[in-house]
Amino acid sequence: xxxxxxxxxxxxxxxxxxxxxxxxxxxxxxxxxxxxxxxxxxxxxxxxxxxxxxxxxxxxxxxxxxxxxxxxxxxxxxxxxxxxxxxxxxxxxxxxxxxxxxxxxxxxxxxxxxxxxxxxxxxxxxxxxxxxxxxxxxxxxxxxxxxxxxxxxxxxxxxxxxxxxxxxxxxxxxxxxxxxxxxxxxxxxxxxxxxxxxxxxxxxxxxxxxxxxxxxxxxxxxxxxxxxxxxxxxxxxxxxxxxxxxxxxxxxxxxxxxxxxxxxxxxxxxxxxxxxxxxxxxxxxxxxxxxxxxxxxxxxxxxxxxxxxxxxxxxxxxxxxxxxxxxxxxxxxxxxxxxxxxxxxxxxxxxxxxxxxxxxxxxxxxxxxxxxxxxxxxxx
Numbered sequence: 001x002x003x004x005x006x007x008x009x010x011x012x013x014x015x016x017x018x019x020x021x022x023x024x025x026x027x028x029x030x031x032x033x034x035x036x037x038x039x040x041x042x043x044x045x046x047x048x049x050x051x052x053x054x055x056x057x058x059x060x061x062x063x064x065x066x067x068x069x070x071x072x073x074x075x076x077x078x079x080x081x082x083x084x085x086x087x088x089x090x091x092x093x094x095x096x097x098x099x100x101x102x103x104x105x106x107x108x109x110x111x112x113x114x115x116x117x118x119x120x121x122x123x124x125x126x127x128x129x130x131x132x133x134x135x136x137x138x139x140x141x142x143x144x145x146x147x148x149x150x151x152x153x154x155x156x157x158x159x160x161x162x163x164x165x166x167x168x169x170x171x172x173x174x175x176x177x178x179x180x181x182x183x184x185x186x187x188x189x190x191x192x193x194x195x196x197x198x199x200x201x202x203x204x205x206x207x208x209x210x211x212x213x214x215x216x217x218x219x220x221x222x223x224x225x226x227x228x229x230x231x232x233x234x235x236x237x238x239x240x241x242x243x244x245x246x247x248x249x250x251x252x253x254x255x256x257x258x259x260x261x262x263x264x265x266x267x268x269x270x271x272x273x274x275x276x277x278x279x280x281x282x283x284x285x286x287x288x289x290x291x292x293x294x295x296x297x298x299x300x301x302x303x304x305x306x307x308x309x310x311x312x313x314x315x316x317x318x319x320x321x322x323x324x325x326x327x328x329x330x331x332x333x334x335x336x337x338x339x340x341x342x343x344x345x346x347x348x349x350x351x352x353x354x355x356x357x358x359x360x361x362x363x364x365x366x367x368x369x370x371x372x373x374x375x376x377x378x379x380x
Contacts, residue, residue, distance in 0.1 A: 001035045001138045003046050003173055005294030007256055007302065010047040014058060017042045018065050026073040031207050032142040035134050041142065042074075046173035048081060050295050051254040055082055056353060056379045063380060068373070075376070076369055077143075082353065083368045084178040086361030088332050089237075091230040095332050098181050099281050102162045109163060118157055119167055127204060127212040128152050139173040139287055144207055150187040151199040155221035161188040169282045173291050176253070177333035189223025192364070196223035232362055237355050240326065240347040249273055249318065249327035249346065251335045252292050255299040258306065260328065261352050268324070270303055272296050273335065275315045280334045318344055329354070353379060 004010075021039045028040035047053040055078050062071045088094060109115045117123050121132035131149050135141050141149065146168070153164040165184040169175040182191055189196030201215040248267040250257055252275065257263060274296055277283045284292075296312055303310040315338050318325075329348040330336045339346070356378055360371040 001038060001043070001140060003043070003140070003291070005291055006298045007047075007052050010044070010052050013047075014042070014044060014053060014061055017044070018061050022062060022065055022071070022074060029073070029077070030144050031209065032145045033209060034211065035138055035140075038142070043140070045081075046140070046291070048078070049174040049176050049179075050252055050292070052256050052295060052299075054256065054259060054351075054353070055079060057259065059376065060380050063376075068376065072372075075372065079357075079368075079372060079375070080365065081176070081179050082357050083361055083365055084182050085176075085331050086354065086358035088178040088182060089235065089358055090232045090361060092233060092332050094185075094230055095177055095181060097228065098162060098165070099337075102166060102281070105160050105162050106166075109160070114157060115159055115163065118153060118159060123157065125152060125156070125215065125217075127208070127215055128157075130212075135168075135171045136285075139171055139285070139291070141172070146183070147187060147197055148199045148204055150184055151197055152217060154188050154224065155196075155198060156216075156218045161185065161190075161224065166282050169284070171285050171288065173288060175284075175288070176331075178331065190226040190228075193226070194223055196221075237329075237350045237358065239349050243267075243326050243347075243349065246324045246326045247271060247321055249325060250299070251275075251328060251330035252296065253330055253333075253335075254328040255295050257299065257303055257328075262328070262349055267308070270308060270310045271318070271321065272300055272303075272310065272312045273315050273318065274312055275335055275338065279315055279338050281337070282334070 021042075024040065025042075031040055033040065044053060044058065048055065048058070058078055059071075059075050062074055065071075068075070118128075119132065121129035123129055128149065131141060131145055150161070150164055153159050154161050161184045165181055168180050168184070172180070185191035187197040198219060198221060199217065200219050201217055204212060204215055243262070244266045245268050248262075248270045250270060251273045254260060255272075257270065274293065276289060300310055300312055315335065318339070319342065325346040327339075327346050327348055329350050330339070353375075357371075357375055360368050360375075
């Protein structure tokens with residue numbers, strides 16, 4: 001499995017999937033046939049996370065091939081990330097508390113043998129060990145496998161979900177604060193209080209085509225308990241009126257400026273923001289940092305090809321730009337944390353898709369998906 005760090009390659013992957021494999025997606029999407037047999041899923045998430053491809057262009061492409069009714073499951077999966085981001089935007093303290101908890105848990109478990117065996121793929125569960133190695137080698141796991149992995153980590157290995165979420169963020173090309181953190185919370189049973197995801201031997205065997213055996217799991221563990229609750233914090237997500245001739249910051253989640261809602265504005269200069277490990281709470285693997293860097297460089301080339309002044313800078317250099325700065329909104333996560341913690345003053349520009357969709361993220365996804373046809377009508 002290979003993820004090439006360019007928009008051109010991402011578009012090729014999208015087109016190939018839609019033409020050859022989208023028709024069987026609903027039927028086969030839950031099967032993990034192994035890292036060399038990924039035709040049953042799109043493998044577009046690393047590009048969606050970085051904004052190299054956006055949700056709407058993917059959905060439009062799929063609707064050119066099939067009707068909404070035949071495409072519905074695929075479209076829902078594409079918009080899961082949009083939903084998770086919106087859910088977290090309305091409850092930003094979930095991310096803040098996660099990072100605080102992580103500091104204390106890291107210290108407690110740094111020399112824990114069970115934890116070290118887990119992250120090094122040396123447990124007594126063969127499938128789990130294989131997935132650890134696959135994650136480190138390919139920086140990707142099938143979505144169903146991520147659920148199995150998290151369930152085993154939390155309920156069979158009895159390790160804190162916070163450390164598992166950190167392990168994923170460190171190695172996944174598509175890791176983002178919302179999808180990753182909230183996905184792990186959901187498996188643990190603290191996202192929807194009292195409702196956890198507990199995997200089973202038969203489920204793993206069925207959906208891996210019996211590639212694994214001797215899968216001994218705790219299939220009766222209760223959900224984890226959290227006494228924390230989070231009230232919705234309202235935010236209007238309103239764009240500033242006059243943004244022409246401002247300097248524009250583009251973060252790692254919006255690396256296709258030419259397809260954004262703001263592509264026709266006249267910016268003084270575009271700064272592509274690189275955020276290396278020095279300014280991250282969760283340190284990423286060298287491969288993930290390199291992937292992000294290559295995607296940023298690919299975006300720089302495409303912008304310069306449009307004769308727009310553009311420069312890659314480290315996030316620590318933003319303070320040197322001066323006044324008249326706007327930024328494509330980085331969403332809750334490491335980049336926004338740095339901007340806020342350093343009291344850097346800039347106005348954010350929000351995507352129309354997010355402005356419209358996030359109003360429906362106040363409840364669960366089953367409520368959100370009722371509005372998907374409305375979202376599709378608005379943007380396609």
